[in-house]
Amino acid sequence: MDSTKYNQVFREAVVRKLLMRGNRTIADIAAELNVPYHKARSWLRSSKMANLRRPLSCDPMKSVSDIAEVHELKDDWVVLRREFRRKEKALSELAALLILQRQGQLRWGNGRHSDGTYRSGVDVW
Numbered sequence: 001m002d003s004t005k006y007n008q009v010f011r012e013a014v015v016r017k018l019l020m021r022g023n024r025t026i027a028d029i030a031a032e033l034n035v036p037y038h039k040a041r042s043w044l045r046s047s048k049m050a051n052l053r054r055p056l057s058c059d060p061m062k063s064v065s066d067i068a069e070v071h072e073l074k075d076d077w078v079v080l081r082r083e084f085r086r087k088e089k090a091l092s093e094l095a096a097l098l099i100l101q102r103q104g105q106l107r108w109g110n111g112r113h114s115d116g117t118y119r120s121g122v123d124v125w
Contacts, residue, residue, distance in 0.1 A: 006035070011043050018044045 006014075014033055018040060021029055030040040 006039070014040055015043050015046075 014029075014035060017033070018026060018029055026041050026044065027037045030037045033040070
């Protein structure tokens with residue numbers, strides 16, 4: 001069992017490094033600093049270290065504008081999603097019509113009589 005005592009300044013430095021770790025894991029940084037993984041993780045989760053985490057916005061007007069922006073983005077997302085679904089449905093209907101047209105051409109020919117004239121009722125492109 002590791003009974004090493006770490007002072008508060010060292011713990012805060014470890015937590016700062018863990019918060020800025022990017023893609024690295026807690027285990028990688030703990031090994032680099034020669035600190036047991038479970039201690040580094042518990043320091044990171046500790047309520048005493050909460051003041052080191054990124055502070056939330058204290059400006060109420062900024063918070064309101066952020067909330068308004070989130071709602072606007074959500075509304076834009078809903079509109080885009082609806083438009084995408086509509087276009088996807090139209091595209092699938094068009095694909096079905098093209099498949100039916102192709103199947104008709106394969107079954108009944110290209111819509112021409114043997115003398116080269118077109119049959120009535122058959123659309124030719």
